[in-house]
Amino acid sequence: MLSLLEVLGQGLVNLVRSLHPRRLREFGRRMPLYGPLALRAVKRRPLRHLLVGLCLAAGVVVYLTLSAASHGSAVDVARRTEVLRLPADVLAFGLGGEGARPPEDLAWAAPVGGFEVFDRWEALTSAGRRWVVGLAPDSRLWPAGPDGPSPGPGEALVPRRLAEAAGLEPGDLLQVGVETPLGFSGEAFVVAGLFEAHDDLLAESVLVGLEDSLALRDRLGAGPTGPAGPRPDAVAVWVRSGSTLRQTLRRLESYFPEATLWWEGLPAQVSYRAVGGLLSPARVVKTTVLMLAGLGVFNVMLLSLLQRKTQLGVLKALGAEDDEVFHLLFLEGGLVAAGGLVLGLAGGWAVVRALDVSSELLLMLTPSAAAGAVVLAVACFYMASWLPATLCRRATPVQLMAGRRLYLDPHSTCAQCGRCGGF
């Protein structure tokens, strides 16, 4: 007996072969004969075929309803999410708690870009001879978060890697230059200590106290939209080039756990964050329901075959080719599935409309969801019908007419007695 994988593989090959244009053309030429035959077979057993159609229709209705609910939720969240129009592609994080909003004229922004040492000199300070390193205006500064290292006022923590590259030691003076509308301005910090940075972003950052950082930003002046003033309620940070939105969000959340985050981005990204947990289970549920509908189709199609073995055998005996009988069974099932699909699409639309009107949920049915339902339903039907049709194709007229057990691929020594299975 062939292994299951071999059987499935062969089945896939036969399935593709059955869709060969030549074979379909041949069957198409015989449609005047097989079409009425298929229709007659469907009409003779209306209850059974109604069951098949209803199975598929139910699966499509559930699929469409869940799709509409998922999409509606995502759109709903996106609508309720503030999208800030900022002067640049920035992330804004408010230092307040849940519900805090940034001022509309958010202005302070410090570029979070590359790090560059532009100068290094020795200075005499009250604490002795110290090395001073000047950083470029676009040097990285990072307000220390509550869980991170905390330098005091006028102090800075420097990543060890950076310190070694620049020859810095604790006690050295670090001068940060910032460019303001009025010119270049510098701020000096004492290197209070070195730290091991586990984060790429931190590895190139100099940590200064929050107040110092904010004061430094004050030096930037008015900025594009607002005046310099008291400590702002919000600090804007440019996204580091190369970072992903999700990475940066996570980092900011870790540094500002008490803060409220706002971001400018695609609603889809926001929606994903908000309803990401909902989409995946919904997708699983609706696909599973359609597959269960396919299982119903399979059971009925198989029953239809097994009860008509003799008739199908006679058809073969009279000269119908194996492929023709194969396509005939698909045609019969296809007629019913088409009806079920139409019913399902109409029913799904009606259910979505009814729920949208009668409940607080926002449900939105999209063309892509309808297309997805059609494609999945057709695929489920095809896979469900393939086994019965293949059993019939492979059986000889004698096997069918004698009502013998049918096998997908019986071994040459198999007596087809049915003791080990078969259909």
Place this chain on the structure above:
Amino acid sequence: MGRPGRPKGEAKDVKAILEATALGRRFPVGEGVWALKRVDLAVPRGAFVVITGPSGCGKTTLLNLLGGLDRPTRGDVVLKGLAYSRLDESGLARLRRTEIGFVFQFFNLLSDLTAEENVALPMRLAGLPPAEIASRTAALLEATGMSHRARHTPYELSGGEQQRVAVARALANDPAIVLADEPTGNLDSKNSEDIMELFRRFNREKGQTFVVVSHDPGFAEHADMVVRMRDGEVQALEEREGTGAC
């Protein structure tokens, strides 16, 4: 329609239309069962051949092999010079469509179709034009005495009527040979006689070749050749006068 009738007494065409050579069929039941061990048979054109024998002697198996409904384990069948072993399943199906007619014990009409649709089915499978199908169907139903029941489904027909329709269906494409497996096995004596008479008439008047598997002595009485089988082999082959069969 059909072949021109042969006057009674004239020798039938001696050329074999159907030949079975060293035909055998083994079924893989247990250690293997040879339902047909070795059969050599030549059926002359226009002959009325009856195959008889006790139950289980391989008659139906032989008929299935002659009709291309099953593949032999060994040997070959040649119909009008065409060897079955050289045909794939599609080829066999096409052969059955045009050259072989079947009559089964349990009629085996398609219940979804009316009598005339059943008769027309082989012609539609063969792709004949609709006009020709219609005229041949009408003629066949007339010849089998079923014109008045043309629009009835098999459920509405008696056993004898169903078998008449089955005979008409078997003759639809003017086949080279008609194979019948116990055609009267499910009928009462009156209907059996009617069916036998139908066979004889078509054989006599149209020169149709028949191979009939039957226990019914009525068939053997009028046969050109009687093949007696036992245990998967031909035990005796009796040719009647005037056949010239091989």
